[in-house]
Amino acid sequence: MIRPKKCRICHQPYTPIRPLQTVCSYGCALIDAQKESAKLWKHQRALERKARKEAKERLKTRRDWIKEVQSAVNRFVRLRDADKPCISCGTWKAAQWDAGHYMSAGGHPALRFEPLNIHKQCSVCNAHKSGNLVMYRAGLIEREGIKTVEWLEGPHDPAKWTIDDLKAKKTEFSRMARELLREREAA
Ligand SMILES: [Zn+2]
Numbered sequence: 001m002i003r004p005k006k007c008r009i010c011h012q013p014y015t016p017i018r019p020l021q022t023v024c025s026y027g028c029a030l031i032d033a034q035k036e037s038a039k040l041w042k043h044q045r046a047l048e049r050k051a052r053k054e055a056k057e058r059l060k061t062r063r064d065w066i067k068e069v070q071s072a073v074n075r076f077v078r079l080r081d082a083d084k085p086c087i088s089c090g091t092w093k094a095a096q097w098d099a100g101h102y103m104s105a106g107g108h109p110a111l112r113f114e115p116l117n118i119h120k121q122c123s124v125c126n127a128h129k130s131g132n133l134v135m136y137r138a139g140l141i142e143r144e145g146i147k148t149v150e151w152l153e154g155p156h157d158p159a160k161w162t163i164d165d166l167k168a169k170k171t172e173f174s175r176m177a178r179e180l181l182r183e184r185e186a187a
């Protein structure tokens with residue numbers, strides 16, 4: 001005695017005529033097959049996307065990774081300083097906000113990704129006044145204290161980041177930015 005089943009496409013009861021039958025009719029079987037192939041197709045596309053992304057990552061140079069870490073830390077700094085004025089001139093209004101280094105990234109690679117060395121800055125100070133450094137120093141002493149400023153100005157071990165270090169740093173700064181955003185939303 002074969003018990004009636006429920007068709008997985010149209011959900012109507014039917015009496016199966018062969019084992020493992022899951023649909024009631026040829027029409028529902030067609031729909032079922034289409035659904036399955038769409039699912040497979042989607043899965044296939046996701047695998048291809050992932051492979052393309054991985055291939056692209058493998059082609060990235062150390063310099064590419066440095067750029068990506070820099071934009072991740074800069075984004076974190078802009079979020080951290082969202083409710084602060086320009087570190088140098090103190091303006092609250094800017095056509096554009098930048099993340100400006102105190103000790104330059106080129107001259108002091110060890111401090112390139114140091115959040116204490118990077119602060120929200122108006123584009124006038126950052127781009128047109130070369131960082132407005134005398135005022136930057138005064139603002140930095142006020143915000144972080146003279147000890148931190150002297151530490152930044154002092155000697156640092158040369159930075160030797162491998163690509164894996166840089167990947168880890170990017171992940172870390174993205175995580176810090178996400179956490180800040182979550183805290184703000186919760187507040
Ligand atoms: Zn059916």
Ligand SMILES: [Zn+2]
Pocket residue numbers: 086087088089090091121122123124125126132
């Ligand atoms: Zn400024």
